[in-house]
Amino acid sequence: MIPRTIFSTEHDLYRQTARRFIADEILPHYEQWEEEGIVPRHVWHAAGKIGLLCPSVPEEYDGAGGNFLHNTVVIEEMARVGATAPTFYLQSDIIAPYLVHFGTEEQKQRWLPPMLSGDVVTAVGMTEPSGGSDLQNLRTTARRDGDDFVVNGQKVFITNGHSADLLVLACRTNDAPGAKGVSLLLVETDTGGFHRGRKLGKIGCKAQDTAELFFSDLRVPAANLLGEEGRGFYHLMTELAQERLVQAVRAVSSAEAALGWTIEYCRDRSMFDRTLADFQNTQFVLAQLHSDVLAQRVLVDRCIELHVEGGLDAVDAARVKMTTTQLQGRVMDECLQLFGGWGYMTEYPIARAYVDARMTRIGGGSIEVMKHIIGRSLFREARS
Known part of the structure; x- marks a missing residue:
């Protein structure tokens, strides 16, 4: 190693x-x-x-x-x-x-x-039912009324939505097009006009409470404006590199754990008077996965190092997020296959890890958004 x-x-x-x-x-x-x-x-x-x-x-x-x-x-x-x-x-x-x-x-x-x-406990309110990853076209509005903002709108897929005391809310505070009208507000969830919807049922990450949130003439003091008015989208983009690196760290660490569980299982599981570990197919599958995960581990560690030094940009964060989460999905799938029927049973951690892994290709920006960011950067670099 x-x-x-x-x-x-x-x-x-x-x-x-x-x-x-x-x-x-x-x-x-x-x-x-x-x-x-x-x-x-x-x-x-x-x-x-x-x-x-x-x-x-x-x-x-x-x-x-x-x-x-x-x-x-x-x-x-x-x-x-x-x-x-x-x-x-x-x-x-x-x-x-x-x-x-x-x-x-x-x-x-x-x-x-x-x-x-x-x-x-905190949460962040970005995603809306109609927008998904398109944060520039938010429909939740916050109109200034004296010393307050009056908020109306809806958010969805909000992690910690049912337990949060404080919400960082992305909303539109003026009629400027696209990103220019977006601001961030600190919303206390015990305020009148704030409503939590149902707990959303998910295929994985079930211990996370994920909710719909609704805002109906919710009054938020203007002093709760986070950062500059109209620059909320840019504040979000500033922190997205770290958010995507977090997903990459989780993805490669989860993949390493799944490999460990699978190696241990194959070493002990008997089949045709041998162990699963004795079969060449098992060795080849795990050798490939181990090498691929190790390569991503080295990349992730280098990105962590760059980030601590202040040198990780949004494009590199998109690259590492995309490659690690895609690999995580493949590792979970191939490792579960080696468990056979037991891999489909929730009493084995590989089963939970398999469904939990699907979220990482969506959270922090979908794989398609990552490809869009990376692709645009390639053509910008080519022109320069």
Whole structure:
């Protein structure tokens, strides 16, 4: 195996903490959470107590002042056991950076400490029923009325939608076309005019609560504007590189875990007076998958390194997100096949990992959007 060199001793110790927490607080209860479709709040509090939430938030807001490598450790350890919930990555790696980079001092002081402790769970409201990945054509509106914005509209596929206390909402605050009219608002979910719809039934990631959200004359103080009015789309794009890298980290870590489960199963499974591991077909399949995953691991680690240094751009993030999530899907499919009928049974982790993996080719921008971004960049580079 090619050794990983991006982590320090501090990160290794942090990994031990995360691994113990997941073994003690998540795995024993995960099946129940999948049945209920939501994770209890006390789990967020427990994670906050030992520093697993928002570890890269600066110290002046009660954070540990770490870097994305600390976030990576938590993402990898969750993926290693096939847990897609609690969605710590959403709070730590997607929403907290919006506040750190674009929030006012008052917004940071008010919201970041309770996000770190787990007292506040957050969600981000981007996707709409008619728009999907097309964030430039949002229909949810926020019209200025005195010291407030009045919000009307609908969002869908919102992770943490039923448990969130605070929502980063993308909406249209003026009639400018396309991206120019989009702004971000911090919406407190106990406000009148905010309505949670049904829990959406999903084929995978069942422990994540995913909801429709509705806004009917919801009044949001103008002081809750996050960043500059009319530049919300650009704020979103600034953070999308990290969001897509998160998906890549999850994808390659999940693929590594699936390979480990499959190798162990094939070593022990008897067939025709031999083990599955003795068959050349098994060895060839796993050799190919192992080599492909190792190559993606090296790419992901390099992208993490670039991101920590501030050098990962949106196109490279799209490239790594596309290739890792596509590989994840292939690994899950071929590994499940080696389990035979048992691979189709939910008592085996490969079954859950198989259906959970399908989401990563959609979340953070679909594969088709990634190809569009990459393709445009190729022709821009050719012209220059």
